[in-house]
Amino acid sequence: MSATGLLYEMLRSTRAKDSKTRWKVLIMDKVTVKVMSSACKMADITEEGVSLVEDIYKRRQPMPSMDAIYFIQPTKENVVMFLSDMSGRSPLYKKAFVFFSSPISRELVNHIKSDGSVLPRIGALSEMNLEYFSIDSQGFITDHERALEELFGDNAEISLAHNACIHLMAARIATVFSSLREFPYVRYRAAKSCIDASTMTSVRDLIPTKLAAVVWHCLARYRGSIPDFPQTETCELLIVDRSVDQIAPIIHEWTYDAMCHDLLNMDGNKYVHEVPSKTGSGSEKKDVLLEDHDPIWLELRHAHIADASERLHEKMTNFISKNKAAQIHHSSRDGGELSTRELQKMVQALPQYSEQIDKLSLHVEIAGKINKLIKESGLRDLGQLEQDLVFGDAGSKDLINFLRTNQEVSPENNLRLLMIYAAIFPEKFEGDKGEKLMQLARLSPDDMNAVNNMRYLTLPDAKKTSGGFSLKFEVHKKKNAARKERNDEEETWQLSRFYPVIEELIEKICKGDLPKDEYHCMNDPSPSFHETSPGQSAQNNHGQPAHSMRSRRPATWARPRSSDDGYSSDSVLKHASSDFKKLGQRVFVFIIGGATRSELRVAHKLTAKFKREIILGSTSLDDPAQFITKVKMLSAQELSLDDLQI
Secondary structure (H helix, E strand, C coil): CCHHHHHHHHHHCCCCCCCCCCCEEEEECHHHHHHHHHHCCHHHHHHCCEEEEEECCCCCCCECCCEEEEEECCCHHHHHHHHHHHCCCCCCECCEEEEECCCCCHHHHHHHHCCCCCHHHEEEEEECCCCCEEEECCEEECCCCCHHHHHHCCCCCCCCHHHHHHHHHHHHHHHHHHHHCCCEEEEEECCHHHHCCCCCCCCHHHHHHHHHHHHHHHHHHHHHHCCCCCCCCCEEEEEEEHHHCCCCCCCCCCEHHHHHHHHCCCECCEEEEEEECCCCCCEEEEEEECCCCCHHHHHHCCCEHHHHHHHHHHHHHHHHHHCHHHHHHHHHCCCCCCCHHHHHHHHHHHHHHHHHHHHHHHHHHHHHHHHHHHHHCCHHHHHHHHHHHHCCCCCHHHHHHHHHHCCCCCHHHHHHHHHHHHHHCHHHHCCCCCHHHHHHCCCCHHHHHHHHHHHHHCCECCCCCCCCECCCCCCCCCCCCCCCCCCCCCCCCCCCCCCCHHHHHHHHHHHCCCCCCCEEECCCCCHHHHHCCHHHCCECCCCCECCCCCCCCCCHHHCCCECCCCCECCCHHHHHHHHHCCCCCCEEEEEECCECHHHHHHHHHHHHHHCCCEEEEECCECCHHHHHHHHHHHHCCCCCHHHCCC
């Protein structure tokens, strides 16, 4: 069941049997209000009988005739506030239904029970175990924006925040499995010292191991305390950190979704769209959300920007050719006057026409703006060099030549180029080696800091006797390739070669090929689990697809929709609803230190390929500018992340 479903279940469970219309107050804290807003809209909450949403820490007006729903974290401060609200002769509310976002301690339960005046006023006291934040139907975050700084930074080894961050992260990850009634095989990237005894162990290298251990501990508690929690493994969880792929958060990703968030000045998923003014003079600004409820966005978000632009052009052409009002509107732009009959036809088609043309126009405008920015900033040449460096088709000479001959490239793009280069060739930046290169790129001292800080995200390579840092990659044909070419997939569009490392890892999990020496398992699966052939890795001994305990409802994004031109979409999504009912075991991948939109795209892509729902989790979802700001913080002494706009 989804987070949305559980939240509705929580709200509906408080309805009195004798009254369907009684309104309630919903009281939340800073964390639970984020959980709620990531899964539900205010209109949906109102529909469930909530007339007012309040902050538990703000002064509230007494409403003794109304019931209250508390959705709060199980902290001492929250419990004290709740008891203060409901105790004594004049409680703020008639009855309280209390739901905690994660497990509550025995001490706090006893504290609640000890107040005799409050007990009769409690209608429910329950653990929802729901403390994660949905980013889409196949993605969630634990909302640890400072995870990179606290776990990988200069002071990470002595920081008190280090362990606190890991424990809170683990508790929130565990609530994902509790809410979905899944019990995973917990796999994690092993420390290099476990693979090669000659390698020194660092605190950074042990982060996935630590997190896996705490997640396992939380799940063991759930297995012993939640009545319908699975007792045997139902899915896979792989825990990695940002060191497995430093390039994905920085490189230019050429899909429609990634380009929107990379090149346009968006606030989250909000885009400011200029529309004709209702008064008829000039234009006015309108906020639009690029989310799942928009079928055009849903269809095109993971398409290459060139493909998305072509398909939008086709949609607009088809729409105009098949819609009378659009034809009239289009011809009137050429200066021709409209006849009475034409006006009548236009009015008849207007309501539907207006909504459809608005949505199509929005995406045509966005794609046009992106293509203009690509051309103006010379992104195609830059993107080609980025990918050539990653695949070993370019080296130092090509980089130096590009920096010398392309003076118009922005400092921000030069910075990203050098950060990619530092991830592939970390030895080039040891000591003062990289300073001349960074000066050639016209980087500011702050930007140079970001390039040098890439070393915090690399792990010691036992094969290097010099003590330098390097990412560990498989042996490729090309000497310095950070990715191997994928010959199994046809490259339809230019600059679509790049893929995140987790794509390979998920494929190996689904095929049963994940290397056991590099990725350890907390619960050591039985041999029968691994002995299945790659093609049967998601099946049990009877040849039936392995499945989870919870019901197989289609995810919201998988419901068939029509394209916005009024005709059936050619998207893969239209066939997904029936496929989701036949899915095998879920695969969860959690990335410590921030995930990217390209990695979220991979989750959707491989779900369709392997018929197993892939769910991506992370501490945060970062666009390139956000990630670079966080990398700068790894060695910052006085700055606080709160002081920087991300």
